[in-house]
Every structure is written in structure tokens, then in C-alpha cells.
């Protein structure tokens with residue numbers, strides 16, 4: 067067969083004037099809000115407490131129950147959750163915090179907020195999660211904590227990271243912004259690290275608009291988290307340092323904290339969303355199965371490997387372009403997907419490539435595997451409200467472009 071035969075028979079990409087696989091744009095992620103969610107929020111807005119009220123307490127109980135952790139503290143967003151976790155861990159100037167470069171900047175920024183230095187360990191090139199071997203190579207006497215990110219929703223190698231933390235006396239902070247609903251060795255993410263941080267941003271598996279939470283089994287860390295997210299203020303007589311309890315108005319600020327509180331109407335939305343989490347997980351898993359099946363033997367595409375211990379509720383579905391087998395660049399493929407009306411996203415630019423990090427002395431080349439993986443990755447649409455047609459359209463678009471760009 068010669069090249070002309072292929073070209074005549076191939077569907078032309080929309081970016082080159084062909085017909086797009088669909089008429090309307092589909093995005094890589096979006097929230098799933100129903101009338102019941104809206105009612106839950108409206109009920110709180112009509113009531114007496116829109117912040118510091120009973121819904122916050124209720125959602126904290128539910129989150130602790132769901133994850134199997136002893137305690138949960140809800141906060142204004144996932145970034146605040148990471149900041150509070152670093153404060154509770156006692157991270158400060160002179161400390162180092164090991165994390166992954168393939169993450170949202172907040173996973174590293176939380177160390178900077180505390181005056182500490184983020185240190186980037188390289189990733190496993192098959193799972194894209196932080197590699198415990200690389201963590202070991204980056205430990206110094208200044209290392210205080212590990213912020214391990216369950217990237218795309220897949221749990222990190224928790225057992226190995228726990229062992230490293232125990233060996234070196236480090237605090238294990240799991241950044242599970244992508245991973246609510248994921249289990250590791252049969253246990254819910256949220257109950258396994260010293261502290262686990264969640265995000266409830268709209269593209270995440272469940273949302274409260276903006277929102278976050280930290281779960282922990284440790285009483286001392288819990289007490290510090292409560293203080294960190296609400297001005298360092300206590301109303302508990304037992305914790306007060308100066309005055310005896312003068313009256314119900316009296317409180318004491320006993321440490322430096324922030325206002326990272328979640329409102330009651332956000333908490334109501336989160337309670338409502340938690341009620342649907344199992345159905346969201348099921349639908350996400352169905353879509354992931356369809357994608358895996360469709361792409362498993364597709365030359366030109368590499369799929370993310372799953373470790374056996376992780377029963378993953380995937381937040382992101384990543385295809386990695388095998389650029390040696392394709393005639394296009396990642397940018398060309400990405401733009402061609404957009405022209406097919408499938409809007410992808412890239413998760414993530416290695417954090418230390420950003421100008422802010424460059425100014426702090428970080429340079430390209432720190433984590434060669436992460437940098438190599440970054441060149442080819444692309445997140446395709448994944449959210450529970452995708453219809454069967456949406457899913458087949460995405461598959462069609464990927465296959466159409468791979469067929470066009472594959473080296474013959």
C-alpha cells in the first residue's frame with residue numbers, strides 16, 4: 067500500500083478543513099450539580115447560619131466517616147488544606163519538603179508559604195506518581211515532610227512512602243486533591259498518611275465551589291489544624307494560656323492562624339455531593355474502562371500504568387503521545403483535538419519550570435523523567451455527566467488523529 071492510498075482514505079482532521087467529530091465543545095472536566103444540590107445550598111442561605119454553623123460540623127463528621135479517618139477539618143480550598151497541613155507539621159525556615167514536579171503548584175507552594183524549601187523528586191515514568199526511590203535520594207538532614215500527590219486519582223506507593231517517613235522521622239502529607247474515593251490496599255485514601263489533603267474545586271470528583279479538607283488520625287495534628295484554619299483562636303478552657311474563662315464571649319489566640327474556613331452553604335453542597343460520590347465513582351470508572359479498552363492497542367498512544375494496590379477513582383484520564391511514532395508535535399495534536407471540539411488540558415507543566423521557581427534558583431533538568439513525560443501528556447475529557455455519545459466522540463477524535471499522524 068502506498069502513501070497516496072492512505073491519504074485518500076483517511077478522514078481529514080478538522081484543523082485541516084475536515085468535519086469535526088462533534089458540533090459542540092466538550093471540556094476535560096466539569097462539575098455535576100443537580101437540583102438537590104441547589105436546594106441544599108438555598109436551604110442554608112434561607113437559614114440563620116451561613117458560616118460557622120452546623121453544616122460545617124456535619125460535613126466534617128461525614129468526611130471522617132467516609133475516609134475512615136478519626137478527624138476531618140474542612141477549609142476554603144485545597145491549597146489552604148496543604149498550607150494548614152504544613153503548619154501542623156511544624157514546617158518552617160530551613161526545612162525541606164519533598165514533592166513531585168508533576169502536580170499543581172500548590173503542592174510545592176505550601177512549603178514556600180512556611181518559609182521552607184520544596185525539593186523535587188522524580189516520578190515513575192509509568193505511573194507518573196512520585197518515585198519512592200527518588201524520594202530516598204533527596205533526603206537530607208533538613209527534610210521534614212513529604213507531600214506525595216495521588217496524581218490523576220491513583221494512590222501513591224503509600225506503604226513505601228510510609229516506611230521512608232518512619233525510617234527518617236518525616237511527616238507524610240498526602241495530597242489527595244485528585245483522589246477522593248480511591249482506595250489503597252482496600253482502605254480509603256484519607257485514613258493512611260499522617261494528614262491527607264483534599265480539594266473540592268469544581269473539576270474535582272465532588273465540589274463545594276471552592277473547598278478543601280484535611281483528614282488525620284492524630285489528635286495533636288488535628289488540634290493544630292483546627293487552630294491553623296481559624297486564626298489560631300481557641301474557645302476551649304483547657305487550651306487557654308492566660309485568662310480563666312471570663313464568660314462565653316472570651317476566646318484566646320494561642321498561635322498564628324488564618325481564616326481558611328468553609329462556609330455553611332459550601333458545606334451543605336459538599337454533603338449533598340458526598341451523597342452522590344459512589345455514583346460519580348462508578349461512572350468515572352465506566353468511562354475509564356471504555357477509554358482503556360479503546361486505546362490499549364493503539365500505536366502512538368501510551369496509557370498510564372496502574373499499581374495493583376490502588377483501586378482508583380480517576381479524576382483525570384491522561385493519554386501520552388508516543389511522539390517517536392507520530393508525525394506531529396504534542397501542540398499540534400492538542401490543537402487538532404480542539405478543532406475536533408474536544409478540549410483537552412495538560413496536567414502539568416513541571417512546577418520548578420515556572421518563573422517564580424526559576425527566580426528561587428531551580429533550573430530545568432532536575433527531574434529528567436518528569437520532564438520527558440511532560441512532553442507527551444494530555445488530559446482528555448472525564449466527568450460523570452459525560453453521555454455515552456460524548457465518550458465515543460472523544461475516542462473517535464483520538465483515533466482519527468492518531469490514524470492521521472501515525473508514521474507510516
Ligand SMILES: Cc1ncc(COP(=O)(O)O)c(C=O)c1O
Nearest residue numbers: 143144145170172243265266267
Ligand atoms: C494536586 C493538587 N493539589 C492541590 C490543589 C489545590 O486545590 P485548590 O484548587 O482547591 O486550592 C490542586 C487543585 O487543582 C491539585 O490539583
